[in-house]
Amino acid sequence: MRRRDLLRLAALFPAAAWLPRLGHAAEAGTTSALPRPGDDEAYWAEVRRQFLITDGIFMNTGTWGALPVPVLEALEAHMRAFETVFHQTPFDVHALRAQLAALVGAPPETLAFTRNTTEGMNVVARGLDLRPGDEILLTTQEHVGGRCCWELVAARHGLVLTQFPPPVPAPSEDALFEAWTSHVGPKTRVLSIQHVFFSTGAIQPVRRLSAWARERGIITVVDGAHPPGMLALDIQSLGCDFYASSPHKWLLAPKGSGFLYISPEWLDRLWPLIASGGWDDLALKGDRFDHVGTRNDSLLVGFQAAVGFHNAIGSDRVERRCRGLATRLDAGLRAQPGVRVVSPAAPELRSAMVSFEVDGRTGTEMQQRLWAMGPVRVRHVGEDNLDYTRLSTHIYNTPDEVDRVVGMVGEIARTG
Ligand SMILES: Cc1ncc(COP(=O)(O)O)c(C=O)c1O
Numbered sequence: 277m278r279r280r281d282l283l284r285l286a287a288l289f290p291a292a293a294w295l296p297r298l299g300h301a302a303e304a305g306t307t308s309a310l311p312r313p314g315d316d317e318a319y320w321a322e323v324r325r326q327f328l329i330t331d332g333i334f335m336n337t338g339t340w341g342a343l344p345v346p347v348l349e350a351l352e353a354h355m356r357a358f359e360t361v362f363h364q365t366p367f368d369v370h371a372l373r374a375q376l377a378a379l380v381g382a383p384p385e386t387l388a389f390t391r392n393t394t395e396g397m398n399v400v401a402r403g404l405d406l407r408p409g410d411e412i413l414l415t416t417q418e419h420v421g422g423r424c425c426w427e428l429v430a431a432r433h434g435l436v437l438t439q440f441p442p443p444v445p446a447p448s449e450d451a452l453f454e455a456w457t458s459h460v461g462p463k464t465r466v467l468s469i470q471h472v473f474f475s476t477g478a479i480q481p482v483r484r485l486s487a488w489a490r491e492r493g494i495i496t497v498v499d500g501a502h503p504p505g506m507l508a509l510d511i512q513s514l515g516c517d518f519y520a521s522s523p524h525k526w527l528l529a530p531k532g533s534g535f536l537y538i539s540p541e542w543l544d545r546l547w548p549l550i551a552s553g554g555w556d557d558l559a560l561k562g563d564r565f566d567h568v569g570t571r572n573d574s575l576l577v578g579f580q581a582a583v584g585f586h587n588a589i590g591s592d593r594v595e596r597r598c599r600g601l602a603t604r605l606d607a608g609l610r611a612q613p614g615v616r617v618v619s620p621a622a623p624e625l626r627s628a629m630v631s632f633e634v635d636g637r638t639g640t641e642m643q644q645r646l647w648a649m650g651p652v653r654v655r656h657v658g659e660d661n662l663d664y665t666r667l668s669t670h671i672y673n674t675p676d677e678v679d680r681v682v683g684m685v686g687e688i689a690r691t692g
């Protein structure tokens with residue numbers, strides 16, 4: 277690693293013990309990978325320079341994010357040092373837990389590290405004591421990562437899985453709320469709710485639903501794959517019982533970074549999915565759920581660097597940028613003849629993912645055409661008989677990219 281790169285890392289993560297020593301300590305902290313936060317295009321252009329994305333327009337953060345270079349370098353530096361065997365520094369997982377807790381609005385002891393949302397959802401589904409006949413309620417637009425865990429426990433323990441179609445495009449928060457509550461029956465024990473739909477990007481009223489469910493003794497499990505790193509988040513104030521996430525998406529952490537929030541009243545009652553030393557030591561709190569054997573600490577180092585990178589910009593600023601670009605995209609797409617946006621029109625329900633259909637074109641065709649024209653990397657949402665094209669806008673995207681993609685979609689819609 278070059279000295280200049282080391283200085284950049286040291287400036288972002290001054291307390292990181294795993295960084296190779298700097299020869300000239302006085303220089304540490306005098307350079308920064310990012311300029312002072314701002315909101316103008318010059319600032320965002322500098323942010324964009326922190327990424328390796330060069331050959332096209334990347335609009336699929338909803339699947340996974342691109343690592344900022346300082347995050348990649350932190351991960352790589354730790355991995356290299358570790359493999360020298362004699363320069364291994366133990367990673368302070370509790371420091372990361374505290375930093376993540378501050379970022380997502382949860383007490384540190386309520387967090388467990390996982391690989392991703394899929395794992396977190398499985399920890400919950402398989403760790404609850406549900407009985408034959410208990411009903412799990414979810415929509416017909418769940419991601420497999422949040423749905424299959426319920427299918428498994430339903431098949432194994434005789435539970436009932438009820439799926440209902442959500443309103444699309446979601447007209448209002450009330451409509452989303454009522455879609456849930458009108459399907460709850462006497463046997464409903466769990467609501468499994470995506471905070472942000474993977475299919476349309478619609479934001480669900482998790483706080484309201486959690487309060488409603490709590491009054492009726494119903495458990496709320498939130499598939500929160502998308503919000504961290506996209507929306508400013510305060511998990512505990514949502515009032516849900518569990519919240520599983522994938523910071524490898526919008527928080528731009530390494531693939532394999534996940535977390536699970538377990539609300540205080542469940543910390544002693546949920547069964548861990550994987551048992552190792554301390555599995556029954558309740559004093560460990562959330563830590564009890566991530567004693568999973570040897571793991572790759574370099575990924576956690578990268579995760580910590582991603583939290584540092586995000587904080588250097590600021591959650592509110594990130595959210596404004598991501599959603600601001602999505603608003604521009606949404607408006608551009610709605611103005612194209614033959615294009616039907618399936619994401620909500622109401623700004624408060626719209627996240628940083630916009631999905632649409634084009635008359636006479638399949639989603640697969642759209643994906644192929646945009647790849648050929650851009651290349652633009654998009655997500656085809658083909659699950660459950662849907663046929664949407666989904667575009668994600670993150671801090672490395674630009675207004676110009678948004679406009680170019682709108683132009684391409686318009687051209688495909690016009691000419692085929
Ligand atoms: C809503 C939702 N839930 C769960 C997942 C699964 O995420 P992971 O593969 O990180 O477990 C995704 C992935 O895109 C998703 O969009």
